[in-house]
Amino acid sequence: xxxxxxxxxxxxxGWLWLPALLLAAVGIAFIYxxxxxxxxxxxxxWYQHPFVRQIAALLLGLVVAVALCAFDYxxxxxxSMVCYxxxxxxxxxxxxxxxxxxxxxxxxxxxxALQPSEFAKIAxxxxxxxxxxxxxxxxxxxxxLLRTLIMIALPMGLVLLEPDLGSSIVFIPVGLAMMxxxxxxxxxxxxxxxxxxxxxxLVLLDALFYPRLIPVFQLExxxxxxxxxxxxxxxxxxxATPNEKRRADLEERKFTYNVDQALIxxxxxxxxxxxxxxxxxxxxxxxxxxxxxxxxIFSVIAEEWGFLGSIAVVxxxxxxxxxxxxxxxxxxxxxxxxxxxxxxTLWFTHVFINIGVNIRxxxxxxxxxxxxxxxxxxxxxxxxxxxxxxxxxxxxxxx
Numbered sequence: 173x174x175x176x177x178x179x180x181x182x183x184x185x186g187w188l189w190l191p192a193l194l195l196a197a198v199g200i201a202f203i204y205x206x207x208x209x210x211x212x213x214x215x216x217x218w219y220q221h222p223f224v225r226q227i228a229a230l231l232l233g234l235v236v237a238v239a240l241c242a243f244d245y246x247x248x249x250x251x252s253m254v255c256y257x258x259x260x261x262x263x264x265x266x267x268x269x270x271x272x273x274x275x276x277x278x279x280x281x282x283x284x285a286l287q288p289s290e291f292a293k294i295a296x297x298x299x300x301x302x303x304x305x306x307x308x309x310x311x312x313x314x315x316x317l318l319r320t321l322i323m324i325a326l327p328m329g330l331v332l333l334e335p336d337l338g339s340s341i342v343f344i345p346v347g348l349a350m351m352x353x354x355x356x357x358x359x360x361x362x363x364x365x366x367x368x369x370x371x372x373x374l375v376l377l378d379a380l381f382y383p384r385l386i387p388v389f390q391l392e393x394x395x396x397x398x399x400x401x402x403x404x405x406x407x408x409x410x411x412a413t414p415n416e417k418r419r420a421d422l423e424e425r426k427f428t429y430n431v432d433q434a435l436i437x438x439x440x441x442x443x444x445x446x447x448x449x450x451x452x453x454x455x456x457x458x459x460x461x462x463x464x465x466x467x468x469i470f471s472v473i474a475e476e477w478g479f480l481g482s483i484a485v486v487x488x489x490x491x492x493x494x495x496x497x498x499x500x501x502x503x504x505x506x507x508x509x510x511x512x513x514x515x516x517t518l519w520f521t522h523v524f525i526n527i528g529v530n531i532r533x534x535x536x537x538x539x540x541x542x543x544x545x546x547x548x549x550x551x552x553x554x555x556x557x558x559x560x561x562x563x564x565x566x567x568x569x570x571x
Contacts, residue, residue, distance in 0.1 A: 182238045185565055187495040191488040192543060192558055196230050196551075198485065199469070199544040205449045206465035206472045207546070222465050222546045229548030236552060237559030245563045249305070249507055252298035256323070259295040262288035263330040273462075274394070277334045287549035289339045292327045293518055294556050297346060299323065301511035304354035311355045320351060321364075337395055338537035342521050344368070349517040353500075354510045397427045402535035427536075430468070433458045434530050437471035438482070445478030466545040467538050470530040489523045489542070492558075499565045508564045515557045522554075 204223040240248065266276045266288060278285040300323060310316060324347040332340040352361060376399065400407060401424070408420035437453040446452065453459050454472050464472055474482045493516055500512035519542055526541040528534035540550040 182241050182562075183566060185495065185499075185562055188492060188499075188558060188561060188565075191491040192555075195485070195488050195492075195543040198473070198488075199546075199551075200226055200230075201448065202469055202472050202476070202544070203465045203546045205451070205476060206454055206459075206469060207461070208449070225548060226546055226551060229551040230543075230555070232548075233552035233555030237555045237562070240556065240559035241563045241566055243563075244567045245508060245511065245560065248560070248563070249298060249302040249511070252295065252302045255295040256299035256327075259288060259292040260326060260330065262286075263292055263327060266334060275334050275336060277336055284548070287547070289327075289331045289334070289336060290547075290549040290553040291556075292331065293339070293342060293346070294515075294553050294560075296324065296327050296343065297350070297514035297518060298511065298560070300347065300350050301507055301514055304350060304356075304510055305505070305507040308355045312357055314360075317351075317356060317360050317364075320347070320356070335392055335395075336538070338525065338539040341525075341537070342518065342539070345521050346514050346517045350510050350514045353513045354506065394427070397423070398536045400424075401427050401431070402532075430460060430463060431529070431532055431536050433460075434468045434471040435532050437468075438474040438531055441475040441478040441482075443478050444480055445474070445476045448476050451475040463538075466540060466547055467526070468530060469545045470527055470541055473544070474530070485544070486523075486527070489519070493520055493523075496561050499561050499568075502568055503564055504568050508568060512561055512564050515561055519554070519557060 200223050203226050204221070207222045262279065265279055269276055269278065269280060272278060277289060278287055280286075300320065303320065303323065304311070324343050328340045328343040331343075348361065348365075352358075397407070406420070407424040408417040412420060433453060437451065437459060440446075440453065441451075449455075451472055453475055454464050459468055459471060470482070470485070473485060477484070496512060496516035496519065500509050500516065503509045503512055522539050522542050525534055525537060525539045526545070529536055529539075540547050542554040543551060
């Protein structure tokens with residue numbers, strides 16, 4: 173392995189960084205649009221603006237991304253297990269804090285809030301890539317599959333306990349994609365998929381039809397209600413009294429409200445939108461201010477920039493994903509390929525789930541849209557992912 177020369181300099185890949193910077197700029201603009209109409213843009217507290225915090229996080233993320241490229245990704249991989257265990261420690265520390273919005277997901281330091289689950293995704297991907305980069309005959313050993321599953325299950329389980337179902341789900345496609353590309357036997361993966369499918373079916377049966385079927389794992393009530401909304405299941409039982417039906421209808425409207433308003437926002441934008449900062453769904457408060465600038469930022473973009481703006485956002489993400497796949501295909505060793513495919517899968521999963529929720533193709537779950545949704549931890553972690561992809565491309569000729 174060749175160490176970086178003394179004349180090293182960051183050589184950005186235009187196909188990777190240009191769409192990323194455009195997405196970041198769009199994100200800043202629409203975070204401002206989504207937040208300022210609710211009085212969050214008070215000039216006397218400019219440093220508290222969500223878009224100002226986003227700019228600061230993006231600048232910090234860029235510094236971290238460039239710093240990651242100063243070392244060959246093999247050097248980073250050797251330290252990945254340290255980062256992995258540190259991320260698990262941070263995931264445990266969140267349980268020492270009081271719940272915010274019904275969950276323990278943040279570590280508060282002064283006026284800043286750190287979300288360890290976002291960094292745990294990157295740490296897990298790096299450590300998995302390092303662990304799976306071994307001869308193919310070793311990958312056939314059943315005990316290696318078990319150790320791989322444990323490495324995935326530990327952060328996934330801790331994130332699920334926060335609770336954060338959306339972020340915990342992300343570990344599944346990422347882990348499967350990395351195991352498949354690394355060379356884990358397909359027979360093992362097929363059995364794993366069948367077992368996972370059976371588990372999901374049991375959880376759904378437990379949540380919707382047979383409560384306490386699985387006493388060791390129970391979905392939260394709000395998670396069950398989101399699934400009911402998605403499947404179009406009534407909240408009231410068939411033999412409910414009129415009063416019970418009225419209460420159930422009110423509860424159902426509470427859980428359908430956000431996604432209904434998001435869908436209206438997307439549809440009302442038409443072809444070219446209503447104009448930046450002119451979205452009525454957001455301005456009139458139909459899109460709740462707590463989620464408009466993060467989980468439902470795509471709805472704000474669709475209303476104000478219309479179908480054309482929405483497609484532009486999807487295309488920019490698509491360029492990054494295709495470029496990431498190209499970098500994976502050109503990597504000179506298994507470590508680079510598996511690491512790149514893990515990062516690409518992480519990015520795709522976030523984009524697919526977030527946009528799917530906004531257009532009601534998927535049940536509501538809180539996952540940020542990369543570089544667009546407000547959230548410092550998310551912004552930094554996705555720029556770290558880009559930095560690692562840049563690293564793989566930059567050092568691929570050293571072998």
